[in-house]
Amino acid sequence: MTQNKLPKIAVVGGGAGGLELATRLGGDLGRRGQAEITLIDATRTHIWKPLLHEVAAGTLDSHDDELDYLAQANAKHFRFVLGRMDGLDRTRKEIHLAPMHNAEGREIMPARTYPYDFLVIAVGSVCNDFGIPGVARHCLFLDTTEQAEQFQIRLMEAYLHAHATGGSRGEGELDIAIVGGGATGIELSAQLHQATRLLNAYGLDNVHPSDIKIHLIEASPSLLPGLPERLSRATLHQLESLGVEVLLGEKVVEVTEAGVATHSGRFIPAALKVWAAGIKAPDFLQGLDGLETNRINQIKVRPTLQTTVDDAVYAIGDCASCPWPAKSDTATVPPRAQSAHQMASLVLKNLRRALRGQSQADYHYHDYGSLVSLGKYSTVGNLMGNLMGTVMIEGLIARLVYLSLYKMHQWALFGTLRVGLLMVANFFRRRLRPRIKLH
Ligand SMILES: Cc1cc2nc3c(=O)[nH]c(=O)nc-3n(C[C@H](O)[C@H](O)[C@H](O)COP(=O)(O)OP(=O)(O)OC[C@H]3O[C@@H](n4cnc5c(N)ncnc54)[C@H](O)[C@@H]3O)c2cc1C
Structure with a gap:
């Protein structure tokens, strides 16, 4: 069989699920010359997303933990293509990639198409602002390394300014409001608490750590909604003992330059506002060449992780809506790193089976807590x-x-x-x- 006739497997999105899958496919089918494996990602480097709150707080330098896709591809027998998917032609079996521009706005790569025989969509998720006024304009997000770094820069700038001008003066000048009492918001609150102590210890001591208030705002009556009550109580206790102000049952209705307004009429003044309340899959997935999606743009998949309408297209990780019948008739697998990891393993198995003409296996989510x-x-x-x-x-x-x-x-x-x-x-x-x- 010539190189050109090899089946082409394209994985779009090199995150927790997609990069593991491309690496394992490369190490198996790619190395043996049984398939041509390509990973497509919109960025050149990968960092494990659950580390982003540490990057935002500055307690982790993203350069220490990032992986270069080209180097990984070279070591693991797959090809890496830099590109942002923005469309799909299932009839021609082509992925559409948007043109890419450099920081000055000059086009460095034109719009392109990329062929596939099997496609795995693993483009993750982004924060969902639910259309609440002011969120997109005034909040920072933790969807990408650049956004996490941007937060760290803003935090340092606020700190340096306050240090140079003799400490915090205006109301909320150094305060941070984090919206969303799930794991991301909680972990960020704790990291920021630690970061303020460290900045003080490294000499920015005109700012006292108590000048910086961290507010964590959650619409549900408890933290970590959906997880056991005992866990949410233990977390609340820990955060309160650190001095984080936890506001429960407060639904955010607007975010302004000055702070965050909630439905009960409260206003929390804060210079830095972070949105970590809920996710949605990227907008371009909605109605992507006839693939079925749910109300948060996730692609609907069958238990085999093949999309509901196309056997050659799989979806894994946060961008997939996969039934979780063991929990309930309507439940879907939660968007977590462990789900993405498990789904990557199942699709590896199913792609091998598809190439041998065998039937597809079903995915069963194992919740390890x-x-x-x-x-x-x-x-x-x-x-x-x-x-x-x-x-x-x-x-x-x-x-x-x-x-x-x-x-x-x-x-x-x-x-x-x-x-x-x-x-x-x-x-x-x-x-x-x-x-x-x-x-
Ligand atoms: C701060 C934070 C803390 C978290 N902590 C935990 C935790 O403790 N435990 C846990 O289980 N989960 C945690 N999560 C959730 C976890 O990170 C995700 O569930 C997981 O990363 C999903 O993996 P994925 O492969 O679906 O997507 P991702 O890991 O998000 O990767 C998506 C990839 O797709 C690429 N991409 C996006 N759009 C395109 C496009 N159009 N074209 C090409 N490429 C594209 C991106 O560049 C990225 O590389 C956390 C998330 C955050 C933000």
Whole structure:
């Protein structure tokens, strides 16, 4: 069989699910010359999304943990194409890529099409502002590394300004309002608390950490809606002991330059506003060449993770709406890194089977629980397994389980030896660098 006749498998989106899938497909079908594997992503580097709140707080330098797609492709027998998907032609089996421009607005790549025999859409999700006035204009988001870095720059600028002018003066001048009491908002609150202490310790001491109030605003009556009550109570207790003001049952109705207004008439003054309340899949997926989508743009898939209308197109991760019958008739698999990881494994298996002309296997979501990291202060969570039932964990064990999620992602990408070397490199890096990004 000539190189041209190899089946073409394209994965669009190199995140928690897509990059693992492309790497494993490359290491298997690509290395054996059984298929041509291509990963398409809108950016040149990958960082595991659950690390973005640390990048935003400055407690992690994104450059330390990012992966270069071209280097990964070269090492793992797949091809990397830089491009942002904006359309699809299922009849011609072509992916449409938008033109790309540099920072000065000059076109560096024209609009292109890319052929496939099998397509896996893994483009993740973005924050959902639910059309609330002022959110898009005044809030920062944590969907991409650039946005997380932008937040870190704004935080540093606010801090440097206050330090140079003798501390906080105006109401809310240094305050941070985080909307969304899910894992992202909670983890960001704890990281920011830690960051303010570190900035003070590194000499920006005209600003006292107590000058900076962190407000966490959640519309539901409890934090971590959908997770066990005990877990949400333990998290609330931890945050309050750190001095984070947690506002529950407060639905945001408007965001302005000056702060956040809620339905009960409260106004929370804040210079920095972060939106972390709910997700939706990217807008271009809605009605993408006849693929079925739900109200938050997620592509509807069957248990095989093939789309409901096209056997050659799969969707995985946050952008997929996959039934979760074990929970209820209407439930869908939650948008989490562990779901994306598991879906990547199933699609790897199903693509191998499709190439051999075998039937497709079904995906069964295994909920291993949820862990919320409160930075250096604590980690709380619950583990769920068929053998264990639901078990609350806290402290060191929870921290180790939380860290193991990222290690599993790294292991899928790099293998045992390189993960070991990275751990050694990190150990030394942490001792050689400041504990927070200071520029
Ligand atoms: C701050 C934060 C903390 C989190 N913490 C946790 C946690 O502790 N545990 C947990 O399980 N989950 C957590 N999550 C959720 C988790 O990150 C996601 O569920 C997971 O990353 C989804 O994986 P994915 O592969 O679907 O998408 P992503 O990992 O988001 O990757 C999507 C990829 O698609 C690319 N892309 C997007 N649009 C296009 C396009 N049009 N064309 C080409 N490429 C495109 C993007 O560049 C990106 O590389 C967290 C999320 C955030 C934001």
